[in-house]
Amino acid sequence: MIERQQKILQLLDTSGPQLHRLLGRLTRREDVVGDLLQELLLRLWNSNGFDKAQDPFAYAHRAAVNLAFEWRRKRKTTCQLSEENCPAADVMSAAGIMIRAEELEQVLDASSRLNDLARNVVVMRYVEQMSYEEIARRLGKKPQHMRSVCAKAMAELREILTSQNG
Amino acid sequence: MPQMDQKRIEHCFEEISQFRPRSEVAARDLDRAKERLAELTSEQRTKGQQIWRIIMKSRITKLAAAVAVIIAALVTSHYLGGSIDGTTIAWARVIETIENARTITSRETRTLTCEAKELPFLGTSEVIKYASSEYGVREDMVKDGQPLSHTYWLLKANECVTIIPALKQCTRKPLTEVEKKVLHQMTPEGVANLIKSSQYVELGRKSIDGVEVEGLEIRGNELVVAPVELDSVVMRMWVDVETYLPVVIEADAITTDKTITTFTGGKPVKAELLAGEFEWNVQLDAEIFEPNIPEDYTILEE
Numbered sequence: 001m002i003e004r005q006q007k008i009l010q011l012l013d014t015s016g017p018q019l020h021r022l023l024g025r026l027t028r029r030e031d032v033v034g035d036l037l038q039e040l041l042l043r044l045w046n047s048n049g050f051d052k053a054q055d056p057f058a059y060a061h062r063a064a065v066n067l068a069f070e071w072r073r074k075r076k077t078t079c080q081l082s083e084e085n086c087p088a089a090d091v092m093s094a095a096g097i098m099i100r101a102e103e104l105e106q107v108l109d110a111s112s113r114l115n116d117l118a119r120n121v122v123v124m125r126y127v128e129q130m131s132y133e134e135i136a137r138r139l140g141k142k143p144q145h146m147r148s149v150c151a152k153a154m155a156e157l158r159e160i161l162t163s164q165n166g
Numbered sequence: 167m168p169q170m171d172q173k174r175i176e177h178c179f180e181e182i183s184q185f186r187p188r189s190e191v192a193a194r195d196l197d198r199a200k201e202r203l204a205e206l207t208s209e210q211r212t213k214g215q216q217i218w219r220i221i222m223k224s225r226i227t228k229l230a231a232a233v234a235v236i237i238a239a240l241v242t243s244h245y246l247g248g249s250i251d252g253t254t255i256a257w258a259r260v261i262e263t264i265e266n267a268r269t270i271t272s273r274e275t276r277t278l279t280c281e282a283k284e285l286p287f288l289g290t291s292e293v294i295k296y297a298s299s300e301y302g303v304r305e306d307m308v309k310d311g312q313p314l315s316h317t318y319w320l321l322k323a324n325e326c327v328t329i330i331p332a333l334k335q336c337t338r339k340p341l342t343e344v345e346k347k348v349l350h351q352m353t354p355e356g357v358a359n360l361i362k363s364s365q366y367v368e369l370g371r372k373s374i375d376g377v378e379v380e381g382l383e384i385r386g387n388e389l390v391v392a393p394v395e396l397d398s399v400v401m402r403m404w405v406d407v408e409t410y411l412p413v414v415i416e417a418d419a420i421t422t423d424k425t426i427t428t429f430t431g432g433k434p435v436k437a438e439l440l441a442g443e444f445e446w447n448v449q450l451d452a453e454i455f456e457p458n459i460p461e462d463y464t465i466l467e468e
Contacts, residue, residue, distance in 0.1 A: 005203065005206075005207050008203055009200070009203060012196060012199055012200055012203070016196045016199065017192055017196065020187065020192050020195055020196060021186060021187065021192070024185055024186065024187040025182055025183060025185045026182075028182070028185055030187045030188065030191055033187055033191070033195055034191075034194070034195035034198060034199075037195050037196070037198075037199050038198065038199055038202050041199050041202055041203060041206075042202075042206075042462065043462055045203075045206050046334050046462055046464065047464070048464055070461075100181075103170075103174075103178055104178050104181060104182055106170075107170070107175055107178040107179065107182070108182065122179075126176060126179035126180070126182075126183065127179055127182055127183045128183070129183055154172055154175065154176075157170075157175055158170060158171065158172060158175065161170035161175065162170060
């Protein structure tokens with residue numbers, strides 16, 4: 001247990017800000033990130049899988065993505081605006097901002113419907129801006145496979161979003 | 167809203183990737199996370215002082231399962247009727263009542279002792295039991311007001327699931343052939359099928375909480391199907407003389423089986439059971455027998 005504690009502490013020191021940022025991006029809610037970070041911590045604390053993980057950050061990253069999307073599925077669908085985190089707000093009308101925010105929420109909600117691997121790849125590629133090589137290394141897979149998964153995931157997202165918007 | 171083509175979706179993701187919590191918020195949240203980690207470590211050290219925390223997780227899970235087996239064996243013996251040759255009308259009515267029941271619920275007190283001292287981490291516990299000929303058996307064990315375990319023996323899934331809230335752990339395993347027999351014996355249908363002769367002693371009549379009851383006693387571990395060896399089993403059933411329904415069932419068993427006595431340094435363990443508050447043919451929905459395992463629990467497949 002002491003080893004696990006040290007592992008988590010080291011993770012927080014080296015990758016805490018990145019995990020915090022990831023949770024923020026996937027929830028778009030500054031006010032819930034703190035609670036989710038603690039929930040993530042609790043899961044890692046109680047997880048035997050974390051002990052055995054060769055790449056603790058990759059394990060925690062996957063857990064954080066799953067946690068964020070679980071939160072999305074449970075919450076009510078409301079559109080939260082925070083001007084500090086809304087880029088280019090000054091050039092858009094209020095209605096435009098609302099529509100844009102709604103679109104972003106739709107894309108994230110649609111992503112929660114992808115399978116675990118597809119969702120993780122999409123998040124790493126488009127939210128974290130990682131290369132396919134980096135993604136492959138992180139997930140222990142081949143870059144070509146990651147390209148294929150990503151392409152299929154995007155096609156699935158298009159289908160989900162198209163059917164939602166009629 | 168405009169159609170979401172690939173380009174538009176990618177543009178949305180690009181905007182999502184630009185979201186950045188304020189630095190003071192990030193710093194505050196990370197500090198709180200580290201404080202929480204320190205609390206968890208401290209809690210862990212405190213709990214480690216309790217005897218049952220010192221035992222390895224796998225061992226306590228196995229002990230809980232083994233105890234459940236002993237108790238299951240006792241329960242099996244409970245539901246064996248008395249004078250099964252049918253010559254005594256009262257006992258035949260009792261058996262008929264059990265045969266016709268589809269469900270039984272009861273409340274039990276279980277005590278495990280070694281050399282007349284309660285076992286340190288299990289000792290005395292309360293159990294609420296649900297038995298269904300359709301779904302199987304569920305037992306919720308509580309100690310000192312805290313949930314200790316939830317055990318499901320499931321007929322359709324053919325598995326045993328044990329959930330231990332204090333450890334946030336769950337074990338699930340297929341039922342062995344012996345366990346299937348034990349499970350079947352625990353259901354009302356199984357009870358009804360367990361009609362065989364046994365040597366018994368009639369205990370006569372007495373009053374329990376103002377109810378006139380008649381009792382019998384059966385001895386003999388050969389009556390019980392159990393995956394652990396029981397050195398002796400004594401069961402006493404007290405039946406309401408007017409309703410022909412069991413009011414109280416008492417059972418004692420002693421085992422020197424190593425599966426159990428490994429936790430007591432080889433010394434024999436005595437299991438005592440007192441079951442009451444029986445309800446027959448109550449509505450038991452399928453969801454009662456659904457092991458709803460919380461997402462943050464560790465699942466051990468055996």
